[in-house]
Amino acid sequence: MENKNHMIDAIHIGDYKTGTSWLQCHSFQQHPELVYVDWPSTYPEIAKLFYELVGARDLDFDSIGLRDRFKAEIDKIDRAGRKLIVSREALCGEFVSGEHARRIAERLFQVFGPTKIVLVIREQFSMLASIYSQYVKIGGTLSLRDFIWDPLEARNLIARLQYEKQIQAYVEIYGTENVSVRLFDELRHDKIRFLKEIFSFIGCQDVDFLPVEAGLTNPSLTTIGVTCQKVLNRFVRTHNNPSANVLPLDKLVALLLSSRQKESLLKSAMVQLPWASVQENPRPYLLYAINMALNLRFSEWCESIRLGRKIEIPGDVRERLHAVFVPGNRMLVSRYGLNLEKYGWVL
Incomplete structure (x- = not known):
């Protein structure tokens, strides 16, 4: 019961x-x-x-x-x-x-x-x-x-x-x-x-x-997966790498997104950052969501690399x-x- x-x-x-x-x-x-x-x-x-x-x-x-x-x-x-x-x-x-x-x-x-x-x-x-x-x-x-x-x-x-x-x-x-x-x-x-x-x-x-x-x-990364991921990390802004990107990949992606896609990304940011003031200035939160999405895709690819040592x-x-x-x-x-x-x- x-x-x-x-x-x-x-x-x-x-x-x-x-x-x-x-x-x-x-x-x-x-x-x-x-x-x-x-x-x-x-x-x-x-x-x-x-x-x-x-x-x-x-x-x-x-x-x-x-x-x-x-x-x-x-x-x-x-x-x-x-x-x-x-x-x-x-x-x-x-x-x-x-x-x-x-x-x-x-x-x-x-x-x-x-x-x-x-x-x-x-x-x-x-x-x-x-x-x-x-x-x-x-x-x-x-x-x-x-x-x-x-x-x-x-x-x-x-x-x-x-x-x-x-x-x-x-x-x-x-x-x-x-x-x-x-x-x-x-x-x-x-x-x-x-x-x-x-x-x-x-x-x-x-x-x-x-x-x-x-x-x-x-799954955990292999040593080769770690090497690949650390290179890709230079292109996204995250909590562990908050400095400016080597290439403004987030801003380039933002230019290519439809209004509907942007709205969906902003919604995901609001779930993770419930205290965020998205209505006041949505762009930083959109870029945040883009960087999180890019980071997720990069890590999924690096996880698939099974070459290298534990x-x-x-x-x-x-x-x-x-x-x-x-x-x-x-x-x-x-x-x-x-x-x-x-x-x-x-x-």
Whole structure:
């Protein structure tokens, strides 16, 4: 039965690069007992509200008003006995630094009240390599080694990989019984058990449900893919590369777009930037949307390049970070019973 006391039955907060896209596309959307309520193409207004929940300034955040607006949209959904689930990796905080993770946790509680929280974490060195790949996909141009230690691009990167801090924050807010921590390694090596644990925690009756198999979703780049992407990134303006473009490709594309295409792009920008003043001056937001679209096309092409090696963290970097991760990992084992040794985490 659905939880009539809460708007949402479970919130999957990510983490980034832990199979979140696969879970969203092939598990939460396929399970007959679940409604994935923040899928942008199906529930665009709810997706827009989540952008606001995550990104609104502290001075502008209105938990009561936002709760009422969420409720108005969620009440339109025909639950038909199904459970409502949210899945959004941005709820873990800013991608590289993990900034605002606790603030977001508190906002979720203020808006939705006590509910079930699912967090998937990934072995730190594997996560570092995957974060670097994603950093390049979204516009980054630094080398792997430079990125890891860069005080601007990778601010707080190492601290955000000390997962025990974020887990403890959610336990303090929601209670131990309402927080489930799973390992990405389980998804890779024992998918049946991984999904069964999540579905059982959410409260599904059919915990043995298996989605239709699909290929990789959002795969990491190879070393050659990284090289190609970094060259292409010089032609688009993104959050990780905000300087002027080598070639004003966005402005050239804007000249070729129809009014209808421009309107569609502006609409997409409004979803991601709900606080934007598009009506006052739409052109910067149009160029923003064009750059995001170009960046997406470039990254999809570079993902398809399977030549080259897998991204690996250099041995000397591993040695320097080993002692940083050990205390927290041991806490994860003792406090939450996670079998980290089985999957090669540093202990």
